[in-house]
Amino acid sequence: MKVRRLAAAAAAVAALLALSTGCAKFVEPYKDAPRSGHDNGAPADxxxxxxxxxxxxxxxxxxxxxxxxYHGDKGYASIAVVRDDPTCAKN
Incomplete structure (x- = not known):
């Protein structure tokens, strides 16, 4: 009986750890590089x-x-730049 209780407690702790680490993305602070400011002007298309x-x-x-x-909430993306795009006004 004591072995079953110990196994059940271990399983509960393992389940709790699995659930808590699965939600860690929502409480993890952004790990962005330092930046000089924000561009809160026009939103991105x-x-x-x-x-x-x-x-x-x-x-x-x-x-x-x-x-x-980008693909969902994954930790990767790719970037491309069109230099001097005529549809962009210089600011």
């Missing part, structure tokens, strides 16, 4: 793709168009 494909965000920055491809 989003291109949402069907499930299984990466989404894209695009925004102008000082006359250059930036594209960032």
């Amino acid at each position: 989003l291109v949402r793709m069907p499930d299984g494909f990466s989404n894209v965000a695009t925004k102008c920055d000082h006359g250059n168009r930036l594209y960032t491809a």
